[in-house]
Amino acid sequence: MTAAVTIEKFTSLTPSEFFYRNKEIAGFSNPSRALYQTVRELVENALDATDAHGILPVIKVSIKRDGGHEKDNIFSVTVEDNGIGIPPNHIPSAFGQLLYSSKYILRQTRGMFGLGAKMAVLYGQVTTGKPVEVISAPINSRKIYYFKLRIDIKNNKPIILEKAQYSKTNDWHGTIVKVYLEGDWSRSKSKIYEYLRRTAVIAPYAELVFSDPEGNIVYFERSTNKMPPPPREVKPHPYGVDLEMMKMMLQLTTAETLLDFLVKEFQCVGEITARKILAQAGLPTDANPHKLTMEDVEKLIRTIKKFKDIKPPRANHLSYLGEEIIETGLKAILRPEFVAAVTRKPSVYEGHAFIVEVGLAYGGGIKASDRPQLLRYANKIPLLYDEGSDVSFKIVNEEIDWNYYGISFPAPLVVLVHICSTKIPYKGVGKESIADVPEIEREIIAAIREVARKLKMYLSKKRKEMEEAEKAVTIAKYIPEVAQALAKIVDNVKPEDLESRLLALLNQKLKAFKIRSVDEVVVGIE
Numbered sequence: 238m239t240a241a242v243t244i245e246k247f248t249s250l251t252p253s254e255f256f257y258r259n260k261e262i263a264g265f266s267n268p269s270r271a272l273y274q275t276v277r278e279l280v281e282n283a284l285d286a287t288d289a290h291g292i293l294p295v296i297k298v299s300i301k302r303d304g305g306h307e308k309d310n311i312f313s314v315t316v317e318d319n320g321i322g323i324p325p326n327h328i329p330s331a332f333g334q335l336l337y338s339s340k341y342i343l344r345q346t347r348g349m350f351g352l353g354a355k356m357a358v359l360y361g362q363v364t365t366g367k368p369v370e371v372i373s374a375p376i377n378s379r380k381i382y383y384f385k386l387r388i389d390i391k392n393n394k395p396i397i398l399e400k401a402q403y404s405k406t407n408d409w410h411g412t413i414v415k416v417y418l419e420g421d422w423s424r425s426k427s428k429i430y431e432y433l434r435r436t437a438v439i440a441p442y443a444e445l446v447f448s449d450p451e452g453n454i455v456y457f458e459r460s461t462n463k464m465p466p467p468p469r470e471v472k473p474h475p476y477g478v479d480l481e482m483m484k485m486m487l488q489l490t491t492a493e494t495l496l497d498f499l500v501k502e503f504q505c506v507g508e509i510t511a512r513k514i515l516a517q518a519g520l521p522t523d524a525n526p527h528k529l530t531m532e533d534v535e536k537l538i539r540t541i542k543k544f545k546d547i548k549p550p551r552a553n554h555l556s557y558l559g560e561e562i563i564e565t566g567l568k569a570i571l572r573p574e575f576v577a578a579v580t581r582k583p584s585v586y587e588g589h590a591f592i593v594e595v596g597l598a599y600g601g602g603i604k605a606s607d608r609p610q611l612l613r614y615a616n617k618i619p620l621l622y623d624e625g626s627d628v629s630f631k632i633v634n635e636e637i638d639w640n641y642y643g644i645s646f647p648a649p650l651v652v653l654v655h656i657c658s659t660k661i662p663y664k665g666v667g668k669e670s671i672a673d674v675p676e677i678e679r680e681i682i683a684a685i686r687e688v689a690r691k692l693k694m695y696l697s698k699k700r701k702e703m704e705e706a707e708k709a710v711t712i713a714k715y716i717p718e719v720a721q722a723l724a725k726i727v728d729n730v731k732p733e734d735l736e737s738r739l740l741a742l743l744n745q746k747l748k749a750f751k752i753r754s755v756d757e758v759v760v761g762i763e
């Protein structure tokens with residue numbers, strides 16, 4: 238018997254065709270998720286365009302039902318920022334060509350895949366047929382530019398439908414992006430609100446206004462003018478470079494010798510280190526970097542991986558929040574009775590520097606829950622989905638013994654975990670959860686322990702104060718009687734005077750505790 242042989246036909250896809258077919262990979266799986274993801278991607282771009290450039294963000298987000306449409310699940314999402322704007326020659330590709338980005342450099346930003354804005358445009362286009370509208374005024378330009386465009390999905394190219402430019406009459410700079418898409422407001426409402434709330438926690442220096450399709454307007458006020466230091470671009474660290482990247486770097490370098498190449502293109506490599514590496518690899522220092530054989534490149538990589546004397550990557554290019562901003566944000570949004578934050582020293586995984594920060598908030602406006610409420614962030618982006626598969630979730634629920642810190646659940650406890658790095662080990666391009674890299678895990682655990690110890694001290698002090706207060710209340714009950722008795726044996730005092738003096742003494746003690754006065758307690762008891 239002969240098997241029926243069919244000939245397979247091979248083709249390739251452009252990035253836009255690929256992501257059109259696999260929208261869920263980037264978080265656009267259904268109308269509810271797409272509405273949330275659109276807000277998120279546009280807000281992240283807005284924040285990258287402001288705080289990463291030292292501008293205090295003012296961001297306006299608006300979701301409206303598109304009444305002009307026959308279906309009632311079509312929305313417009315508009316996000317306006319006061320950022321650096323986009324040069325007009327880049328606007329079409331920035332919004333109409335997948336994998337086009339200004340962030341493909343080693344710098345800590347929220348964006349990193351060159352996908353976000355385009356996925357919103359693409360999803361909008363295929364669900365409503367409508368193009369994206371972009372208005373942008375670059376920071377040092379005298380003009381405002383307007384574009385209406387769509388994506389040519391087959392060829393991954395922008396199609397410009399309309400464009401215009403206007404003279405600027407004031408010094409406004411920034412960007413306004415408006416997309417139309419099929420969405421599900423009722424299902425995404427709570428996630429969108431939660432996303433904005435968490436953004437407000439981690440960016441208390443931003444002013445955020447949100448107007449929702451029901452006509453509600455929510456305003457997250459700026460609660461500090463202090464901003465994190467802007468991130469800076471860095472050269473790669475030798476430990477973080479693999480074979481392909483090394484080949485690319487060798488091709489692109491302007492260095493004329495291998496020695497020069499190592500010193501110029503990498504961080505933490507000085508001439509002495511470079512000479513040692515090359516000697517160990519058996520490569521001449523004056524070899525032409527463009528003419529290295531495959532074998533030589535492999536040798537170089539192997540030697541670097543074995544070479545233990547390179548200093549760890551620097552972290553001064555990272556933009557962490559700092560303890561003060563975290564505490565301000567937690568206080569402003571959660572109104573807790575206790576907060577503490579810690580920013581750990583930089584650490585390294587696979588040649589990438591990272592910093593872990595943790596904030597704890599307890600009591601006050603926080604509702605009790607059966608497990609710690611986790612606020613996860615990566616490069617200042619709130620992560621809301623896939624909580625169960627995130628490294629922090631595992632740590633908070635399995636590794637930390639909260640009992641040891643005086644907390645038994647249900648308890649009003651919020652744990653904020655922020656990781657910043659030029660390379661976050663996300664589990665997918667939807668950027669929703671972080672992989673359990675051992676180095677990162679260790680840092681998170683250490684950071685949580687550090688703040689949890691502060692909470693433990695606070696709680697045990699509070700417990701002691703409560704005990705003393707209870708004692709004071711008991712004593713207070715006897716004061717009138719004691720005062721009467723004392724007045725009988727001591728000359729020239731009235732029992733009322735004695736009574737009020739004794740109460741004042743107790744009150745003084747309790748005031749230091751910041752709790753109710755004895756009078757109130759006594760009244761409360763009677």
Ligand code: ADP
Binds near residue numbers: 323332349
């Ligand atoms: P990514 O953010 O990963 O780079 P996006 O598709 O979200 O990818 O954005 C593409 C590029 O468009 C960005 O790299 C940025 O240069 C530019 N851009 C998008 N939105 C804005 C904005 N609001 N302000 C300034 N530049 C923006």
Ligand code: MG
Binds near residue numbers: 347349352
């Ligand atoms: Mg982006």
